[in-house]
Structures are given as C-alpha cells and as structure tokens.
Amino acid sequence: MSIRHGLLALLEPGPRYGNQLRAEFEARTGATWPLNVGQVYTTLSRLERDGYVTPDGEDDSGHPLYAITAEGRAELRSWYATPVDRERPARDELAIKLAMAIGAPDVDIRDVIQRQRHHTLKAMQDYTRLKAEALTAAERPDAGSDAVAWLLVLEQLIFQAESEARWLDHSESRLIRFAHRAKTAKTAQPAHKPRERTTR
Incomplete structure (x- = not known):
C-alpha cells in the first residue's frame, strides 16, 4: 500500500496538517488500513525531502500545514497512470x-x-453487511466522495475474500489428490522379498 501517494492525493485539493490527513485517509478507506499520526508525519518528512511537499505555514489552531508541490503533482499523476506492479507481489x-x-x-x-476458511467466510459476511450500509450511504443525494471510495474498498475486500476462499478449496483438493497419489504409489510397490540362503 502506498501511503505516500495516498497522502499526496489528499494534499492535492489544498494544504492539510498531519492529523487531518490521517483522519481523511481513514475516512476514504473506511479505516481498513489505519494510520497513526507518527507514521503520517514520518511520511510527510520523506515527501518533503524528495521535494513532493513543502511546509505551508499553520492553520488558525497552530497546526503545521503541508502543501503538494509541482513535483508532487507530477509524481501523483505518474502513480495514477502506472499499473500496480504484479511482477513482485506483496x-x-x-x-x-x-x-x-x-x-x-x-x-x-x-x-x-x-x-x-471459517475466518475468511466470516470476514466476507462482515464485508457484505458493511457493503449494504455503504451502498445506502453512497446512494444518498448528499453523499461525498468518501462514501463512494469506502464502497469500492469494501467491494475489493469482498472479491479478495471470495478469491481466497476459492484458493483454499483448491488447495485442499490438491492436497487430497497428492496424498491419495502418494498412498497409491506406496501400496503399488512390490513387497521386499528376503534373500534366499544358499546351501553349500
């Protein structure tokens, strides 16, 4: 998961401070991948080092604000345009x-x-229940982008859980076949005959 690019995306509309970014990130993803404030500020520090964000004063409460730079916008456009690499899966x-x-x-x-499998199916049921709630929220006339974003995240989690359940079924079937094949091969081997003694 690219936290740095997620923060750049949240900074694109305008300057934000760390806790605000954390709250908006979690609202957009339904807190599926919770962040702590320290993680946010560490990432902001790296983004500043790389020239993607810059300090932008403080808000009325004294929170230090960060703004995306032109280089940061270019990096964000590149991230959106580049497919997620599957050659080195997580x-x-x-x-x-x-x-x-x-x-x-x-x-x-x-x-x-x-x-x-039991855990995965329970998670799928929980995600499906949450999806029904998210769908209701996303279909409201006043629904914001966070509601639609959370719905998409939930649907990805459901598809992922469905895929995992199918893979577990497949893995169990494969193991049963291998165990049967090994057992068949073992029983098919000729019994070891003792060597006959020769008389002199």
Missing part, C-alpha cells in the same frame, strides 16, 4: 503459512485450511 502470510505447513511435523494442514 508477501502473502496465508500462502507462506500453507507453504511452510506442508510436510511440517505435527501440523494438520487440512485443519489449518479449515480454520482459515
């Missing part, structure tokens, strides 16, 4: 867990899959 903890569980002693990988 590490997926579930895929790593199943890969490590295969052949691990005292680990029932089918139990691992069953527990994850």
Whole structure:
C-alpha cells in the first residue's frame, strides 16, 4: 500500500496538517488500513525531502500545514497512470503459512485450511453487511466522495475474500489428490522379498 501517494492525493485539493490527513485517509478507506499520526508525519518528512511537499505555514489552531508541490503533482499523476506492479507481489502470510505447513511435523494442514476458511467466510459476511450500509450511504443525494471510495474498498475486500476462499478449496483438493497419489504409489510397490540362503 502506498501511503505516500495516498497522502499526496489528499494534499492535492489544498494544504492539510498531519492529523487531518490521517483522519481523511481513514475516512476514504473506511479505516481498513489505519494510520497513526507518527507514521503520517514520518511520511510527510520523506515527501518533503524528495521535494513532493513543502511546509505551508499553520492553520488558525497552530497546526503545521503541508502543501503538494509541482513535483508532487507530477509524481501523483505518474502513480495514477502506472499499473500496480504484479511482477513482485506483496508477501502473502496465508500462502507462506500453507507453504511452510506442508510436510511440517505435527501440523494438520487440512485443519489449518479449515480454520482459515471459517475466518475468511466470516470476514466476507462482515464485508457484505458493511457493503449494504455503504451502498445506502453512497446512494444518498448528499453523499461525498468518501462514501463512494469506502464502497469500492469494501467491494475489493469482498472479491479478495471470495478469491481466497476459492484458493483454499483448491488447495485442499490438491492436497487430497497428492496424498491419495502418494498412498497409491506406496501400496503399488512390490513387497521386499528376503534373500534366499544358499546351501553349500
């Protein structure tokens, strides 16, 4: 997830201060990926170092404001125009867990899959319930961009959970086939015959 580009996008309409950016980021994404203020200010510091934002005075309450620069707008346009790189996918903890569980002693990988499937299906139900609420909010005449953005994030989470559930089903089927094949190959091997003694 590109926090830096998310903050640049939020700065495009006008200057903001750190806690304001954190609140707007969470409103736009439904707090799916919560940020802390320290993380926001660390990112702003890096963006300033790279020439993408600049300090812009203070608001009436004394909060330090940041504004996007021309270089920051160019970087934001480039981010929007560039597809998300799938050649180096993000590490997926579930895929790593199943890969490590295969052949691990005292680990029932089918139990691992069953527990994850239960969790994934529950998450999908929760996301679907939230989607119904978000859809109602997004269809109101006074709905802002945050409501539509949250709806899109929720739909992505639902599709992701559906895909994960299908992958878990597929993984379990594959493991069953491999286990059956290994068992069949073992029983098909000829029994070891003891060597006959030769008499002299």
